[in-house]
Amino acid sequence: MTLIERIANAAVWIVAAATVVFLLTPLAVTVAVSFGSSAVFTLPAPGWSLRWYEAMGRSRDLWPAVATSVQLAALSTLVALALGALAAIGLLRGRFPGRDFVVTFLVSPLMLPGLVLGIAMLEAFRAAGLTHVWTSLVLAHVVITLPYVVRTVYAALSLFDFTLIDAARTLGLSYPKAVARVMVPALAPAFVTSGMFAFLASMDNYPISIFFTDAWTKTLPIKMLQYVEESPDPMIAAISTLLILFAVLVLVAGDRLVGLRRMADL
Known part of the structure; x- marks a missing residue:
């Protein structure tokens, strides 16, 4: 390895380490503040x-x-x-004009600001006469979680050999049984991965949920914002710490069930 290559390699590691520190510092501060005895956000805390x-x-x-x-x-x-x-299977196996456009459209909620999506869905639901809070929330959250599933399952299906289903049918299985015994186990990692990210995205969503909640039905992110506005004490840091712990546990479970490397590949 030449001197220039060593310098470039060191620079890459330094930038990567600085990025990790920059991203993790707010989380570390939040955790530390949650264990403080002070009634205000103080670090270092006067006591624990x-x-x-x-x-x-x-x-x-x-x-x-x-x-x-x-x-x-x-x-x-x-x-x-x-x-x-179902959408991923139809898009991969189907042959119709505009298929690439449909694939891009289904993952577009990941590219658009949540505020834009929230306003658009609010106007659409009003035009359709939909006023029920829970139904509106579920539909809105399906829109923001669907891209994670479509993108992940579509990528996994593109690597699946569909001739295995035909081989299972020649051995006496019906088509539904062949799908259940051959394709579903092969796609289980994709389902687990997309399900975890979809669940976390729904739990953490604020900019869309704010348009569909009311005084009696509030999600956790909205309640946390209310705490910040009304009583900004370190209890909000304690709630955030538990959410961080929950995300870590989900990743650990994903590593046990699927593996982080395979999750990254999907």
Whole structure:
């Protein structure tokens, strides 16, 4: 390795390390503040305490919002998995004009600002006469989670050998059984990966959910913003820390079930 190559390699590692530190520093600060004893955001903290986690456990308004977010994320993820898998199969196996346009259109919510999507869906739902809060939230979250499923399953299907289904049918299996026993296990990593990212995207969504919630139905991100506006104490840091821990646990589960390298490939 020449001197120039060594310098370039060192520069790449330095930039990568600086980027990681830049991205992780706010998370580290949030975790540290959540264990502080001060009633305000202070670092370094005058003392260490679990008072904000205890306050979070005693909060009566927080847990209904958590339950709403979990139920909404689970339901929208299941719907997105079903629709996204069918759409990916149809797009890959189908031969029709404009197929590439449809693929791009289905993943377009990942490219557009959430505020733009929220306003567009709000106007569309009003024009359709849809005023039910839960139905509006589920449909809106399906729109933002569907791209994760379509993109991941479509990539996995492009690597799947469909002749295996024909081989299974020649061995006596019906077409549905051949799909269930051959294709579904092969695509299980794609379903797990896309489901995890879709669930996290739904749990963390604020700019779209704000258009469809009301005073009785609020998701966790909206409730967190309300805490920041009304009582900005470190309890919000404790909630954020638990959300960070939840995301880490999801990634660990994904690593156990699929593997991080395979998840990255998908």
